[in-house]
Amino acid sequence: xxxxxxxxxxxxxxxxxxxxxxxxxxxxxxxxxxxxxxxxxxxxxxxxxxxxxxxxxxxxxxxxxxxxxxxxxxxxxxxxxxxxxxxxxxxxxxxxxxxxxxxxxxxxxxxxxxxxxxxxxxxxxxxxxxxxxxxxxxxxxxxxxxxxxxxxxxxxxxxxxxxxxxxxxxxxxxxxxxxxxxxxxxxxxxxxxxxxxxxxxxxxxxxxxxxxxxxxxxxxxxxxxxxxxxxxxxxxxxxxxxxxxxxxxxxxxxxxxxxxxxxxxxxxxxxxxxxxxxxxxxxxxxxxxxxxxxxxxxxxxxxxxxxxxxxxxxxxxxxxxxxxxxxxxxxxxxxxxxxxxxxxxxxxxxxxxxxxxxxxxxxxxxxxxxxxxxxxxxxxxxxxxxxxxxxxxxxxxxxxxxxxxxxxxxxxxxxxxxxxxxxxxxxxxxxxxxxxxxxxxxxxxxxxxxxxxxxxxxxxxxxxxxxxxxxxxxxxxxxxxxxxx
Amino acid sequence: xxxxxxxxxxxxxxxxxxxxxxxxxxxxxxxxxxxxxxxxxxxxxxxxxxxxxxxxxxxxxxxxxxxxxxxxxxxxxxxxxxxxxxxxxxxxxxxxxxxxxxxxxxxxxxxxxxxxxxxxxxxxxxxxxxxxxxxxxxxxxxxxxxxxxxxxxxxxxxxxxxxxxxxxxxxxxxxxxxxxxxxxxxxxxxxxxxxxxxxxxxxxxxxxxxxxxxxxxxxxxxxxxxxxxxxxxxxxxxxxxxxxxxxxxxxxxxxxxxxxxxxxxxxxxxxxxxxxxxxxxxxxxxxxxxxxxxxxxxxxxxxxxxxxxxxxxxxxxxxxxxxxxxxxxxxxxxxxxxxxxxxxxxxxxxxxxxxxxxxxxxxxxxxxxxxxxxxxxxxxxxxxxxxxxxxxxxxxxxxxxxxxxxxxxxxxxxxxxxxxxxxxxxxxxxxxxxxxxxxxxxxxxxxxxxxxxxxxxxxxxxxxxxxxxxxxxxxxxxxxxxxxx
Numbered sequence: 001x002x003x004x005x006x007x008x009x010x011x012x013x014x015x016x017x018x019x020x021x022x023x024x025x026x027x028x029x030x031x032x033x034x035x036x037x038x039x040x041x042x043x044x045x046x047x048x049x050x051x052x053x054x055x056x057x058x059x060x061x062x063x064x065x066x067x068x069x070x071x072x073x074x075x076x077x078x079x080x081x082x083x084x085x086x087x088x089x090x091x092x093x094x095x096x097x098x099x100x101x102x103x104x105x106x107x108x109x110x111x112x113x114x115x116x117x118x119x120x121x122x123x124x125x126x127x128x129x130x131x132x133x134x135x136x137x138x139x140x141x142x143x144x145x146x147x148x149x150x151x152x153x154x155x156x157x158x159x160x161x162x163x164x165x166x167x168x169x170x171x172x173x174x175x176x177x178x179x180x181x182x183x184x185x186x187x188x189x190x191x192x193x194x195x196x197x198x199x200x201x202x203x204x205x206x207x208x209x210x211x212x213x214x215x216x217x218x219x220x221x222x223x224x225x226x227x228x229x230x231x232x233x234x235x236x237x238x239x240x241x242x243x244x245x246x247x248x249x250x251x252x253x254x255x256x257x258x259x260x261x262x263x264x265x266x267x268x269x270x271x272x273x274x275x276x277x278x279x280x281x282x283x284x285x286x287x288x289x290x291x292x293x294x295x296x297x298x299x300x301x302x303x304x305x306x307x308x309x310x311x312x313x314x315x316x317x318x319x320x321x322x323x324x325x326x327x328x329x330x331x332x333x334x335x336x337x338x339x340x341x342x343x344x345x346x347x348x349x350x351x352x353x354x355x356x357x358x359x360x361x362x363x364x365x366x367x368x369x370x371x372x373x374x375x376x377x378x379x380x381x382x383x384x385x386x387x388x389x390x391x392x393x394x395x396x397x398x399x400x401x402x403x404x405x406x407x408x409x410x411x412x413x414x415x416x417x418x419x420x421x422x423x424x425x426x427x428x429x430x431x432x433x434x435x436x437x438x439x440x441x442x443x444x445x446x447x448x449x450x451x452x453x454x455x456x457x458x459x460x461x462x463x464x465x466x467x468x469x470x471x472x473x474x475x476x477x478x479x480x481x482x483x484x485x
Numbered sequence: 486x487x488x489x490x491x492x493x494x495x496x497x498x499x500x501x502x503x504x505x506x507x508x509x510x511x512x513x514x515x516x517x518x519x520x521x522x523x524x525x526x527x528x529x530x531x532x533x534x535x536x537x538x539x540x541x542x543x544x545x546x547x548x549x550x551x552x553x554x555x556x557x558x559x560x561x562x563x564x565x566x567x568x569x570x571x572x573x574x575x576x577x578x579x580x581x582x583x584x585x586x587x588x589x590x591x592x593x594x595x596x597x598x599x600x601x602x603x604x605x606x607x608x609x610x611x612x613x614x615x616x617x618x619x620x621x622x623x624x625x626x627x628x629x630x631x632x633x634x635x636x637x638x639x640x641x642x643x644x645x646x647x648x649x650x651x652x653x654x655x656x657x658x659x660x661x662x663x664x665x666x667x668x669x670x671x672x673x674x675x676x677x678x679x680x681x682x683x684x685x686x687x688x689x690x691x692x693x694x695x696x697x698x699x700x701x702x703x704x705x706x707x708x709x710x711x712x713x714x715x716x717x718x719x720x721x722x723x724x725x726x727x728x729x730x731x732x733x734x735x736x737x738x739x740x741x742x743x744x745x746x747x748x749x750x751x752x753x754x755x756x757x758x759x760x761x762x763x764x765x766x767x768x769x770x771x772x773x774x775x776x777x778x779x780x781x782x783x784x785x786x787x788x789x790x791x792x793x794x795x796x797x798x799x800x801x802x803x804x805x806x807x808x809x810x811x812x813x814x815x816x817x818x819x820x821x822x823x824x825x826x827x828x829x830x831x832x833x834x835x836x837x838x839x840x841x842x843x844x845x846x847x848x849x850x851x852x853x854x855x856x857x858x859x860x861x862x863x864x865x866x867x868x869x870x871x872x873x874x875x876x877x878x879x880x881x882x883x884x885x886x887x888x889x890x891x892x893x894x895x896x897x898x899x900x901x902x903x904x905x906x907x908x909x910x911x912x913x914x915x916x917x918x919x920x921x922x923x924x925x926x927x928x929x930x931x932x933x934x935x936x937x938x939x940x941x942x943x944x945x946x947x948x949x950x951x952x953x954x955x956x957x958x959x960x961x962x963x964x965x966x967x968x969x970x
Contacts, residue, residue, distance in 0.1 A: 078743040081620025092619075134577075135566025135798070138934065226711050227797075227934035251937040255798070258563040258938075312712075313620070313740070449623065449712035452736040453743075 055403065055473030058331045063407065063466035068330055070458055072100060072323030073379075077313040077453045084310040085349035086118030086281040093306050093314075097286045097322065097346050104330055106288030106344070114359035116349055118281040119144050121231075121310050122274035127217060127246060130154060130268040133259050137252040139217060140229035140311060141273040142201060143352055145245040152272030153178065153215050153244065159260045159267075163199045166207050175212035178269055179204070182219040182253060190384075191377065191439035194446075197221065198232075205245040206236045215244040215271050219253035221443070227251055228448035231309050233352050244273050283307070283348035285356045288326075290333040292341040292476065298370040298430075299341035300475050300482075302329060302468070303357075303421040305350030305376060312451030316442070320456055320464075321375035322346050328468030338476035340370060347421040350376075351447075354420050361424035371431035371475050371482040374419035375464065377439055378446075379456045382467045384436040385409050386416040393431075393484025400433070400474055404467045409435070431482035433475075435467055540888065540958030543816045548892065548951035553815055554808030555943055557585060558864075561807070562798040562938045569795040570834035571603030571766040578791050578799075582771045582807065582831050589815055591773030591829070599844035601834055603766040604629050606716075606795050607759035612702060612731060615639060615753040618744050622737040624702060625714035625796060626758040627686060628837055630730040637757030638663065638700050638729065644745045644752075648684045651692050660697035663754055664689070667704040667738060675869075676862065676924035679931075682706065683717075690730040691721045700729040700756050704738035706928070712736060713933035716794050718837050729758050768792070768833035770841045773811075775818040777826040777961065783855040783915075784826035785960050785967075787814060787953070788842075788906040790835030790861060797936030801927070805941055805949075806860035807831050813953030823961035825855060832906040835861075836932075839905050846909035856916035856960050856967040859904035860949065862927055864941045867952045869921040870894050871901040878916075878969025885918070885959055889952045894920070916967035918960075920952055 076083075076096055083093035094111045101109045127139035158174060160166040160181045181204045185197035201221045208216040220230035229247040236242045248256065259267050286306055292299065304321035308314020322344075329342045347356030385404055390397040390413065401411035416434035418425050425432050438460075445451045475482055561568075561581055568578035579596045586594045612624035640663045645651040651666050666689045670682035685703045693701040705715035714732040721727045733741065744752050771791055777784065789806035793799020807829075814827045832841030870889055875882040875898065886896035901919035903910050910917050923945075930936045960967055 074743065078740055078747060079618045081614075081618070081740075089620075129566075133564045133566070135574075225937075225939045226713070227937070228712065251935070251939050254939055255563055255566075255937070258559065262560075262563060450736070452710075452712070452740070454710045454736050454739055 054335060055470050058335050058473055059466045059470035062327065062331050062469045063462055066327050066331070066462045066465040068104070068327035069320065069323030069461050069465050072326055073315055073319035073456060074453055075100060076319050077315045081313045082310045083306060083308045083314050084120060085307040085352045085355070086116050086283050087120060090283060090307045090348060094284050094286050094348065097306055101286070101288040101326065104326065105333070107291050109288040111284040111286050112360070112363060113282050113284040114348070114355065115280050116283050116355045118278050119352060120276050120278055122147060122276055124150060124272050124274040125246070126152070126272040127248065128270045129259065130270050132263050132265060132267070137256065138227045138229060138249045139246040139252070139271070139273070140231050141275045142205065142245040142247055143231055143233035143309070145205065145234060145273070145275060146242045147274045147276060148215065148244045148272050150272065150274055152270045154268065154270040155214060156266040157269045159257070163204055166204060166211070169211045171210070172212045174208060177213055178271060179208035179211070179213040179216040180218070180256065181216065182257060183221070185221060185223060185443070187223045187440045187443065189438055189440050190436065191442060194221065194443060201232055201234060201247070205234050205243060206240050209236060209240050209243045213243060217246045217248050217271065220247040220250055222250060222446060222448065224444035224450070225250055226450060228450050229311070230447045231311060232447045235353070244271065246271060246273050283355060285348050285360050286346040288344050290329050290338065290342040292338050294339055295341060297340045298368040299343045300472065301343050301345060301369045301372040301422065301425065302472065303345040303347060303372060303374040303419065305348070305356065305421050306346040307349050307351055308451070309351055309447050311449045313453065314451060315453045316378040316445050316451045316455055317447065318376045320379035320461060324375045324461070324464045324468055327465045328472045331465070331469040332473045332476055339479060340476045342472060342476050345421060350420055354423065357421045357423040361427045364424060365427060368428060369424060369430055371433060372418060372422040372425035373433040373435060374422050375435070375468065376419045376421065377437040378442045379461045379464065380438040380441065381460045381463045382407070382409050382435045383438050384412050386412045386414045386434040386436060388416045388432045389483045393482065396478065396482065396484065400471055403470050403474060407463055407467050409467055433471060435471065437464065539820065540955050543820045543958055544951045544955035547812065547816050547954045548947055551812050551816070551947045551950040553589070553812035554805065554946050554950050557808030557811055558800055558804035558941060559938055560585060561804050562800045566798045567795045568791060568793045568799050569605060570792040570837045570840070571601050571768050572605060575768060575792050575833060579769050579771050579833065582791055586771070586773040586811065589811065592776050594773040596769040596771050597848060598767050598769040599833070599840065600765050601768050601840045603763050604837060605761050605763055607632060607761055609635060609757050609759045610731070611637070611757040612733065613755045614744065615755050617748050617750065617752070622741065623712045623714060623734045624731040624737070624756070624758070625716050626760045627690065627730040627732055628716055628718035630690065630719060630758070630760060631727045632759045632761060633700065633729045633757050635757065635759055637755050639753065639755040640699060641751040642754045644742070648689055651689060651696070654696045656695070657697045659693060662698055663756060664693035664696070664698040664701040665703070665741065666701065667742060668706070670706060670708055670928070672708045672925045672928065674923055674925050675921065676927060679706065679928060686717050686719060686732070690719050690728060691725050694721060694725050694728045698728060702731045702733050702756065705732040705735055707735060707931060707933065709929035709935070710735055711935060713935050714796070715932045716796060717932045720838070729756065731756060731758050768840060770833050770845050771831040773829050775814050775823065775827040777823050779824055780826060782825045783853040784828045785957065786828050786830060786854045786857040786907065786910065787957065788830040788832060788857060788859040788904065790833070790841065790906050791831040792834050792836055793936070794836055794932050796934045798938065799936060800938045801863040801930050801936045801940055802932065803861045805864035805946060809860045809946070809949045809953055812950045813957045816950070816954040817958045817961055824964060825961045827957060827961050830906060835905050839908065842906045842908040846912045849909060850912060853913060854909065854915055856918060857903060857907040857910035858918040858920060859907050860920070860953065861904045861906065862922040862924060863930070864946045864949065865923040865926065866945045866948045867892070867894050867920045868923050869897050871897045871899045871919040871921060873901045873917045874968045878967065881963065881967065881969065885956055888955050888959060892948055892952050894952055918956065920956065922949065
């Protein structure tokens with residue numbers, strides 16, 4: 001590896017404190033990260049191996065043979081299945097998780113209720129091309145959008161090659177029309193395409209309404225080639241009339257685009273989507289604890305979400321995440337009581353607008369937490385470690401990064417901002433860690449009927465549990481401030 | 486390659502007439518096949534290459550850049566879409582094909598009508614677990630099965646680990662129950678798993694009815710892991726009461742099997758499928774010809790089917806096949822009028838019981854054909870050449886096999902029996918060729934919503950066209966009997 005190559009890695013935030021000089025070509029990035037390891041006690045372990053930290057023993061065990069995370073995600077997807085926020089299905093999911101956490105030995109297990117305005121997808125989801133090439137297309141409603149009524153809406157479809165093109169349409173130009181917006185999303189390891197191309201969903205429906213459209217269909221925000229619509233929440237801006245909005249599968253979107261290429265006149269669609277807002281219902285946040293030796297110290301918070309979209313079984317999103325965080329907490333506890341309490345938060349109603357995260361922060365804002373981190377990006381391997389205390393507590397940051405290097409996790413200079421369910425950490429301005437998972441195939445499955453147990457690779461799931469166990473063992477036994485401020 | 490290895494290949498029918506001795510290790514099977522080539526004239530071609538046959542020039546051109554097959558399959562899937570047998574959608578598909586064939590320059594293009602008893606899938610396709618783990622499963626009806634009525638059937642589900650296990654159930658033991666049958670199908674290059682494991686669909690519903698079941702659901706006969714039901718036709722034996730029959734997707738079947746593992750009592754399902762028999766309707770066989778120099782010679786018949794199941798767009802099954810055969814006929818004609826007429830047959834109503842194939846044979850039984858072959862196994866590459874005249878016309882068999890070796894097609898001792906749409910060849914006991922396609926991913930897509938244009942790999946599609954062009958150029962210019970009897 002040349003100095004130039006190293007500098008580029010360093011500039012990219014991938015090698016934080018690695019010395020540049022006198023490194024043999026074969027030295028890996030992981031080995032470089034290890035150079036910044038503090039000297040630590042060595043412990044003999046069963047089988048004759050040597051561990052630098054007790055935490056390594058737990059993590060390596062989890063890496064080889066964790067069954068806890070799989071048990072959670074297999075159990076909840078089989079015995080409950082889809083868990084649409086605010087519905088009785090989500091309630092069954094929370095009940096299931098409460099029972100499971102108690103059975104596993106968690107303490108202070110509770111379902112902390114909150115009220116929410118609840119949307120359900122309804123029964124009829126149809127998009128039919130009426131002319132010039134009559135055929136059915138596969139569609140599902142986007143979360144929070146209104147119904148077309150059971151009689152449907154029949155109108156000309158106007159094609160936009162991007163969100164930017166829709167944005168340029170003159171005001172009123174879509175009156176009486178259905179807008180169609182496409183995008184060019186491709187798979188990305190860090191999932192950044194979702195933020196960039198997802199605007200067709202996040203913003204497209206509101207924009208189309210502002211231009212006068214009576215409805216909108218989008219190419220699903222996803223990267224697969226199956227007949228799976230990718231749903232997901234949208235919110236119409238204040239003062240903008242909500243319009244029915246649906247996601248076509250990627251093959252159907254491609255077909256529609258070919259129709260635009262071939263049609264000599266307008267393309268007309270009948271769209272029938274019958275979602276409903278059913279008023280205020282109860283959701284809740286499921287919590288449980290591994291109680292620490294010193295309850296006066298702020299706890300560490302491990303988060304996921306318990307709800308899922310109706311169309312899959314919530315395996316990748318986010319049954320796996322709840323399994324991973326619970327398994328990590330348990331592995332740490334199985335090796336002895338940690339110094340700090342480890343709290344797991346399985347937030348309710350994340351998908352439809354982070355209701356659980358908001359409610360949790362509101363309810364617990366006056367109870368300081370030490371550090372928070374979340375698993376909500378599928379079940380594929382963790383590849384990058386980030387914190388928001390690399391500058392304020394460099395020794396701990398380096399220790400944590402080094403501790404997970406052997407699982408193929410790189411250090412990073414990116415400042416962690418946390419996931420959807422740890423609003424409380426942002427509100428309290430406390431320490432945050434991001435254990436970034438490989439998102440290459442995440443958007444093949446995200447918010448689709450295909451989010452089912454069979455998509456989970458148990459070896460990668462175990463790598464997640466191992467990394468989480470390693471990190472949790474360190475922070476839960478850290479006596480000083482994690483943030484270091 | 487050792488003598489032993491060669492013998493094993495030979496035993497398997499993969500090396501027909503190859504000499505065993507003095508072959509260097511690096512000699513490929515394809516090169517071995519070429520050793521039996523007859524001496525042929527060499528022709529200079531544009532670009533400086535040398536062709537042994539004029540046919541090679543056409544085939545190599547098709548291999549590099551055929552656009553005809555893609556044009557057909559893109560056109561019919563985009564402008565027509567699903568083409569359920571006997572419906573107006575199939576009629577639009579036939580009309581589309583008739584116009585396309587005429588535009589491409591085929592002569593004697595016609596839609597030869599026949600009447601059939603027609604089944605349609607209906608609108609409601611639901612399977613819900615009622616207890617102990619309520620959740621929806623994704624299901625679609627099997628072809629030809631009756632309705633549960635819109636109110637559905639709610640009953641205990643009885644699990645069978647195989648068709649053999651269902652067969653062993655005592656008479657009457659399934660009274661008032663829904664049978665569930667699983668299987669262990671995996672992908673296979675020659676598709677042989679379909680024949681072996683497909684019994685759960687072909688025979689399962691009839692067997693379940695005989696045991697007293699009120700309905701049956703099966704694990705889809707397929708090899709993917711998506712929320713795609715695989716439909717397909719069934720026929721109940723004479724005297725057996727038809728019962729509603731549905732296919733669960735493979736992920737849903739796996740989920741149901743986990744429920745059986747976890748349930749302490751019965752698993753209860755509500756099944757609602759509303760297919761209908763709508764009586765006699767018209768279907769038809771689309772035909773077209775490249776007229777040969779000598780119309781007194783029996784024509785060569787190239788077949789595919791024009792209908793598809795309602796749930797996909799009939800791209801792999803069998804839009805691609807119709808594109809391949811048409812492209813081959815056209816490539817041959819573009820290089821000069823062939824000796825024999827080349828007839829393409831796009832059979833109607835194949836999926837639901839080979840109605841078109843039967844009707845075609847009945848209508849044309851007194852018009853001898855020289856040879857028939859069919860493309861109906863997707864759009865992946867051809868890997869094996871088979872005929873039913875290897876013993877009766879060994880020189881032609883060897884010439885054909887050798888001619889396609891450069892496209893990665895191996896010779897075989899397997900006796901060709903032909904596909905579904907060339908009943909006439911079996912009825913006339915004439916020559917048959919099978920150009921076997923790679924079926925490794927065929928049963929990921931077969932009879933599912935995922936049978937869409939994006940699944941077609943244009944390079945493999947072109948290899949098909951090249952092989953078909955090569956073979957057709959030879960047989961259509963062969964003055965003597967193809968069968969050689």
